[in-house]
Amino acid sequence: xxxxxxxxxxxxxxxxxxxxxxxxxxxxxxxxxxxxxxxxxxxxxxxxxxxxxxxxxxxxxxxxxxxxxxxxxxxxxxxxxxxxxxxxxxxxxxxxxxxxxxxxxxxxxxxxxxxxxxxxxxxxxxxxxxxxxxxxxxxxxxxxxxxxxxxxxxxxxxxxxxxxxxxxxxxxxxxxxxxxxxxxxxxxxxxxxxxxxxxxxxxxxxxxxxxxxxxxxxxxxxxxxxxxxxxxxxxxxxxxxxxxxxxxxxxxxxxxxxxxxxxxxxxxxxxxxxxxxxxxxxxxxxxxx
Numbered sequence: 001x002x003x004x005x006x007x008x009x010x011x012x013x014x015x016x017x018x019x020x021x022x023x024x025x026x027x028x029x030x031x032x033x034x035x036x037x038x039x040x041x042x043x044x045x046x047x048x049x050x051x052x053x054x055x056x057x058x059x060x061x062x063x064x065x066x067x068x069x070x071x072x073x074x075x076x077x078x079x080x081x082x083x084x085x086x087x088x089x090x091x092x093x094x095x096x097x098x099x100x101x102x103x104x105x106x107x108x109x110x111x112x113x114x115x116x117x118x119x120x121x122x123x124x125x126x127x128x129x130x131x132x133x134x135x136x137x138x139x140x141x142x143x144x145x146x147x148x149x150x151x152x153x154x155x156x157x158x159x160x161x162x163x164x165x166x167x168x169x170x171x172x173x174x175x176x177x178x179x180x181x182x183x184x185x186x187x188x189x190x191x192x193x194x195x196x197x198x199x200x201x202x203x204x205x206x207x208x209x210x211x212x213x214x215x216x217x218x219x220x221x222x223x224x225x226x227x228x229x230x231x232x233x234x235x236x237x238x239x240x241x242x243x244x245x246x247x248x249x250x251x252x253x254x255x256x257x258x259x260x261x262x263x264x265x266x267x268x269x270x271x272x273x274x275x276x277x278x279x280x281x282x283x284x285x286x287x288x289x
Contacts (some may be wrong), residue, residue: 001067002082003027005050017264018252024049031089041095046253048088050266051273057083080184084273108249149190186241192230193247197256200225230257242275 003026007014027186035042053059056072071078110248115260200222230251236244249268 002030002080003049004068005266008266011262013255013262014259017260020046020253020262020266031085032092042236043250044092044095046089046249047246047269047273051082051084052270054083072161083101109125125191185238186239186244189232189239190238190241190243190247193229193236195252196225196229200229200256217237226257228257242272244276246272 003023006016006019006023008019011019023261024042024045025035027049028038029044033041053070056074057070058073060069060071060078067080069080070083072083094108182273230248232274233244233247235249237248238244245268249265249272251257252268253265254260
């Protein structure tokens with residue numbers, strides 16, 4: 001049975017968040033997600049759970065049936081699944097195709113689908129991957145030296161165009177991402193906010209990678225990073241970026257950089273779902289040449 005979005009009106013923020021979290025995990029399993037292995041894809045379940053019914057569809061309860069039924073009078077069609085569930089299953093399938101090979105192997109290991117020979121191959125491949133990563137690390141350092149002129153130009157660009165965003169600039173976030181964000185990239189704007197939130201949530205290190213000496217100062221610093229990250233997410237949302245809206249919704253859901261508000265999070269996730277439907281509709285009406 002498909003879980004329905006919980007009614008959180010009149011509930012405390014903590015209780016509302018608990019109910020939404022439980023419903024999200026149920027819906028994740030319903031569409032084929034594995035919550036333990038697909039934590040980075042739970043946003044898909046959050047969005048699908050809150051998706052609004054397409055035009056013409058209504059939710060009904062039929063006598064003799066315990067499950068809700070979705071009915072379309074114009075199409076004279078009824079079904080037990082939400083009309084958008086199949087869309088989110090297809091989205092999950094596409095994301096799984098882009099999944100790194102290491103993640104696919106880990107998924108098969110968790111489910112016991114790998115033979116001993118395949119496990120040995122996976123172990124050797126992991127060794128090669130680590131060696132390649134080490135080589136890439138040094139190549140990146142060499143490239144960083146050759147890119148010094150570009151960085152200097154970027155700093156000048158910030159000085160000329162970045163005065164409107166000077167309150168949001170931070171030494172804790174990658175300077176390249178901030179440069180691209182100022183130029184107008186939604187993805188880079190969200191990336192800066194995500195980087196700041198990741199630093200704040202790593203309790204073992206401070207902003208420059210050292211163990212914090214003063215716990216009280218670190219708590220204050222953590223709050224500042226979360227609030228600053230939220231500003232970047234809001235800036236991306238103002239640009240009309242769906243990823244920015246989704247990041248703001250997640251921040252409200254988990255109470256990061258802002259007071260937790262499950263109702264606001266649910267509203268924003270619904271907005272993301274509507275934007276996705278609008279985009280897919282536009283693609284059907286005007287297919288690319």
